[in-house]
Amino acid sequence: MTVYMDKIQLKTNEMDIVDITSEVQASVSKSGINNGMVCVFCPGSTGAITTIEHEPGLMHDLPAALERIAPKGAHYEHEKMWHDGNGHSHVRASIIGPSIVVPVVDGRLQLGTWQQIVFIECDIRSRNRILLSHVFGE
Amino acid sequence: MTVYMDKIQLKTNEMDIVDITSEVQASVSKSGINNGMVCVFCPGSTGAITTIEHEPGLMHDLPAALERIAPKGAHYEHEKMWHDGNGHSHVRASIIGPSIVVPVVDGRLQLGTWQQIVFIECDIRSRNRILLSHVFGE
Amino acid sequence: MTVYMDKIQLKTNEMDIVDITSEVQASVSKSGINNGMVCVFCPGSTGAITTIEHEPGLMHDLPAALERIAPKGAHYEHEKMWHDGNGHSHVRASIIGPSIVVPVVDGRLQLGTWQQIVFIECDIRSRNRILLSHVFGE
Numbered sequence: 001m002t003v004y005m006d007k008i009q010l011k012t013n014e015m016d017i018v019d020i021t022s023e024v025q026a027s028v029s030k031s032g033i034n035n036g037m038v039c040v041f042c043p044g045s046t047g048a049i050t051t052i053e054h055e056p057g058l059m060h061d062l063p064a065a066l067e068r069i070a071p072k073g074a075h076y077e078h079e080k081m082w083h084d085g086n087g088h089s090h091v092r093a094s095i096i097g098p099s100i101v102v103p104v105v106d107g108r109l110q111l112g113t114w115q116q117i118v119f120i121e122c123d124i125r126s127r128n129r130i131l132l133s134h135v136f137g138e
Numbered sequence: 139m140t141v142y143m144d145k146i147q148l149k150t151n152e153m154d155i156v157d158i159t160s161e162v163q164a165s166v167s168k169s170g171i172n173n174g175m176v177c178v179f180c181p182g183s184t185g186a187i188t189t190i191e192h193e194p195g196l197m198h199d200l201p202a203a204l205e206r207i208a209p210k211g212a213h214y215e216h217e218k219m220w221h222d223g224n225g226h227s228h229v230r231a232s233i234i235g236p237s238i239v240v241p242v243v244d245g246r247l248q249l250g251t252w253q254q255i256v257f258i259e260c261d262i263r264s265r266n267r268i269l270l271s272h273v274f275g276e
Numbered sequence: 277m278t279v280y281m282d283k284i285q286l287k288t289n290e291m292d293i294v295d296i297t298s299e300v301q302a303s304v305s306k307s308g309i310n311n312g313m314v315c316v317f318c319p320g321s322t323g324a325i326t327t328i329e330h331e332p333g334l335m336h337d338l339p340a341a342l343e344r345i346a347p348k349g350a351h352y353e354h355e356k357m358w359h360d361g362n363g364h365s366h367v368r369a370s371i372i373g374p375s376i377v378v379p380v381v382d383g384r385l386q387l388g389t390w391q392q393i394v395f396i397e398c399d400i401r402s403r404n405r406i407l408l409s410h411v412f413g414e
Contacts, residue, residue, distance in 0.1 A: 070344075093328075101179070139279060191366055193357065238373065
């Protein structure tokens with residue numbers, strides 16, 4: 001078994017939900033690994049990674065749920081200390097989580113037909129993100 | 139180190155929370171791997187995987203919390219486009235996440251005494267699910 | 277590729293959010309593994325693991341969001357059966373999840389500057405926790 005290490009670069013805006021499936025599949029293809037898994041991770045505490053059906057409706061519906069969990073206009077102690085306006089961003093990212101693992105079989109990500117890997121920009125300003133995409137297997 | 143790839147088949151109904159611990163342990167046992175980890179993944183955007191104490195009370199309490207995060211009767215843009223009534227299912231599955239990793243030592247899943255691996259059927263109709271259970275280690 | 281298995285011991289109180297980054301980095305350093313990933317897991321159904329900026333403000337803000345998702349004073353069927361007062365603890369831990377994977381490059385965890393790995397004690401009493409920290413790579 002071996003590990004192949006790759007990076008994925010993104011330019012994001014507030015509450016972007018970016019489909020990174022083709023970039024992750026590209027990491028898997030470049031790796032030459034047929035069977036195993038890929039771990040995708042966001043270095044940064046205001047970005048999150050999960051899967052979703054990447055269609056326009058859910059791009060509104062997932063943020064609406066995050067607004068229930070951590071409303072943008074609520075009181076945050078983080079704000080009192082840092083005055084950067086992104087207390088809700090940190091809370092949302094921590095609850096969804098910064099990483100995902102997806103199995104690989106015959107060199108292909110084993111996603112469902114309507115399932116994409118997405119990066120969620122929880123921060124309130126435009127960011128340049130570099131995600132890590134590590135493929136494990138043989 | 140090696141990887142062993144297995145599948146777990148389930149028949150589910152709406153909001154079923156299925157204890158799949160024995161099936162995942164069976165994958166580990168069949169693999170012959172003693173030390174490492176197992177990655178369990180749901181291919182599909184309306185199913186989720188986590189751990190919980192699988193007792194009847196929490197089978198009500200976890201869905202109640204998911205109803206707070208993404209109420210079944212709320213407005214979903216997903217519904218306006220697809221009319222399949224499962225906007226809340228997608229949102230709930232994305233927040234919990236489609237995968238889990240669990241360490242393996244001496245051929246055994248390292249779960250707590252009251253901790254089971256569960257598949258959560260967030261969709262609104264009966265489904266046949268095939269989960270992937272990949273064991274990594276030596 | 278190889279796997280190195282380590283444990284992290286913690287003494288916690290209710291809703292402690294403990295920065296375990298240095299302990300996980302110690303596992304990586306002891307492993308001698310340069311490139312790969314680490315999987316950190318909580319055996320137990322009332323503890324959770326994620327990343328966050330570990331500063332005092334967010335130590336109030338994340339629990340406030342968990343209180344929205346699973347209020348401590350709400351009705352729990354778990355309570356009717358077990359009378360241990362921690363129904364909300366189980367629900368919170370299941371939604372955040374018991375594990376995380378973090379990539380390792382050149383022997384270092386690939387976290388963001390303001391991003392720490394944390395254990396969240398969702399239970400209502402003091403606990404002695406033993407987390408598992410498994411490093412995979414070469």
